[in-house]
Amino acid sequence: MxxxxxxxxxxxxxxxxxxxxxxxASADDHGGELTAELSQLNDSGASGTAWAKVDGTNVEISLETQGLLDGAPHAQHIHIGGQNVCPANDQEGNGFEGALQVSDAADQYGAVAVSLTKEPGMTGAEHGLDVADFPAEGSYSYSRTIEVSEEMAQQIAAGDGVVVVHGVDHDGSGKYDGDTKSDLDPELPSEATDPAACGELNAAQMSMPHGGVETGGANTAGIxxxxxxxxxxxxxxxxxxxxxxxxxxxxx
Ligand SMILES: [Cu+2]
Incomplete structure (x- = not known):
């Protein structure tokens, strides 16, 4: 019985x-809130978490990072394009001793769409290397509300945004140096721009990923x-x- x-x-x-x-189960049901878990690229030891809320054309974004090179600027962006994914954590590229440079993974995370500078820095893609406007600590909290285009707001809300934090001290010298030049700006050492951490912005609620689970890269959304x-x-x-x-x- x-x-x-x-x-x-x-x-x-x-x-x-x-x-x-x-x-x-509807992707429209997440209220425009997204999160990303950032994991290291280039053996940087960096990690972080990002939260974003899309409201019209305003994107409120917060970011917490750990394990970055202290005392050196960390360019940080929302990338959009490519496959809208992060490269695998151990992916190699054309940089210093096989380091992954920004362009090596462009087909995965796309191009810079939003530059996550501190106030009052400019936030357009063309300000992606305004190094004086980015955080320069090993661990930091960042928060800003940024106005973007309608198309970009929709793309970010749809889960196409990838947060990338740059700047890796490959040789452990304590600063950005070395003979390898940045693939983005030959005036900068590659260490200043090589990606240190990456995370895909996905809808914060337990809604089904749009169009199924993304494949490729180190995506954990499906897990x-x-x-x-x-x-x-x-x-x-x-x-x-x-x-x-x-x-x-x-x-x-
Ligand atoms: Cu970037």
């Missing part, structure tokens, strides 16, 4: 739990979703059993 009721409850939880845990789903189902399952136990106590 007891077994049968438990089985019935388990079945109903499975039926009810799945759609509930999946939540709002978080089933985990959250499993936890949601588990929580509902436990809740259902708790309710069952309470009912039993009440009737006994």
């Amino acid at each position: 007891r077994k049968t009721r438990l089985a019935a409850i388990a079945a109903s939880v499975a039926l009810v739990g799945l759609p509930l845990a999946a939540g709002p 978080e979703y089933p985990t959250a789903l499993a936890f949601g189902t588990l929580a509902l399952g436990l809740g259902g059993l708790g309710l069952f136990a309470a009912r039993r106590r009440a009737t006994n």
